[in-house]
Amino acid sequence: MHELAITQSVVEAVMAKLPDERITVVSLDIGALSGIEPDALRFCFELVTAGTTLEGAALEIARPRGRAHCRRCAVDFDLDVPILLCACGSADVDVERGQELAIRSVQVA
Amino acid sequence: MCATCGCGDDAGVRVTTVDGRFPLPQNHPSHPDDAPDHDHEHGPGHEHGHGHGSDPGRTVVLEQQILAKNDHLAEHNRAWLAARDVVAVNLMSAPGSGKTTLLERTIAESGRGLGVIEGDQETLFDARRIEAAGCPVVQINTGAGCHLDADMTARGLRALDPPPGSTVLIENVGNLVCPALFDLGETARVVIVSTTEGPDKPLKYPQMFVGAALVLVTKIDLLPHLTVSLDEITDAIAAVNLRAPVLPVSSTRGDGMTAWYEWLAALPRA
Numbered sequence A: 001m002h003e004l005a006i007t008q009s010v011v012e013a014v015m016a017k018l019p020d021e022r023i024t025v026v027s028l029d030i031g032a033l034s035g036i037e038p039d040a041l042r043f044c045f046e047l048v049t050a051g052t053t054l055e056g057a058a059l060e061i062a063r064p065r066g067r068a069h070c071r072r073c074a075v076d077f078d079l080d081v082p083i084l085l086c087a088c089g090s091a092d093v094d095v096e097r098g099q100e101l102a103i104r105s106v107q108v109a
Numbered sequence B: 001m002c003a004t005c006g007c008g009d010d011a012g013v014r015v016t017t018v019d020g021r022f023p024l025p026q027n028h029p030s031h032p033d034d035a036p037d038h039d040h041e042h043g044p045g046h047e048h049g050h051g052h053g054s055d056p057g058r059t060v061v062l063e064q065q066i067l068a069k070n071d072h073l074a075e076h077n078r079a080w081l082a083a084r085d086v087v088a089v090n091l092m093s094a095p096g097s098g099k100t101t102l103l104e105r106t107i108a109e110s111g112r113g114l115g116v117i118e119g120d121q122e123t124l125f126d127a128r129r130i131e132a133a134g135c136p137v138v139q140i141n142t143g144a145g146c147h148l149d150a151d152m153t154a155r156g157l158r159a160l161d162p163p164p165g166s167t168v169l170i171e172n173v174g175n176l177v178c179p180a181l182f183d184l185g186e187t188a189r190v191v192i193v194s195t196t197e198g199p200d201k202p203l204k205y206p207q208m209f210v211g212a213a214l215v216l217v218t219k220i221d222l223l224p225h226l227t228v229s230l231d232e233i234t235d236a237i238a239a240v241n242l243r244a245p246v247l248p249v250s251s252t253r254g255d256g257m258t259a260w261y262e263w264l265a266a267l268p269r270a
Helices: A002-017 A038-049 B068-083 B099-110 B125-132 B150-160 B206-210 B220-225 B230-240 B257-265
Strands: A023-030 A058-062 A066-070 A076-079 A093-097 A101-108 B014-016 B058-065 B087-093 B114-120 B137-141 B167-171 B188-194 B214-218 B246-248
Touching (some): B068 B087, B087 B099, B114 B150, B246 B257
Parallel strands (some): B114 B137
Antiparallel strands (some): A066 A093
8 A cells, every 4th residue: 555655755754854863753744635544554654663763653643634615606615535526516626735744743752 | 675666675666678678777775866855844943853962852843745755756757858858648547447458559540759667566568568569668567566656757767768759658557546646757647447447436536536637538439338328437527527638538449549649749848
């Protein structure tokens, strides 16, 4: 699954930025519309961090909600799945938030 | 193990030309296009902890995009393609939707100036078909991987060495989920769905269809044998992506292929 590649990217990025630190917490933003399943990410995290400076670190995942704007009726609305449909029936919708895929911060020992 | 392509494992990524030559070293210890770590965003008050005298329990704000490395490599690919006046199309679909057959027909009818990068977990099956059709081709085998990424694409492009003015068609690993997340540096994304899959795919896999610049509905010659109508399929696509044109085609019979060739020819060049 692609969450494995994503988890590997997280671990690699943290180790590149903080090569000599023991990491105790990793805080991620995984938007509701990002296409990443947090449970799958958690599953991979333990696997990928084994033997690294992140081994044993807690994984905190914030889930920013999706937010979209309808071009037809100009309404902003919440969105939890990437089905871009406004209540007015228009599919002419722009996603404004919810696609975040970022490492917010880490805690070092 | 390389975090982007998993090389270094037994099931690592391999880039092959169909006569069995390995034009690039398979175990690459470094990525030549790696950028220095200067492109992350700095939040206010962040620190680069370089391991000297850190306080216990210190929070280090990183504000780093997880896919920053892949996205950076993708931009390198974009620049590489633009410098050569080459356009690249990322073709994605479920396994068995007809990507390779579409390419075979495309090569046969408008074969000049095309090159192909094939992506599969294993085998050279698809690359051999493209070679038999008379088109330059490179096969990327991802091993355990479920999608192509920018690093694999960079290796494939270097192996293919497309000439100026050409079009590279990248046939991604058959998968409607994972490839959607990975920018390859392509000019455009084309998603393929076949009539035999019925109308459900766009709503079941919205992230893939939302990102499409074009949707091809293949195997329209089989419609008389199916209960689904073309309208049901195009309505389902429109429910998820209103802006992408939808072209119904039959790669075996030839229906609708001219519109596909015209779309390819009209792709913007740098």
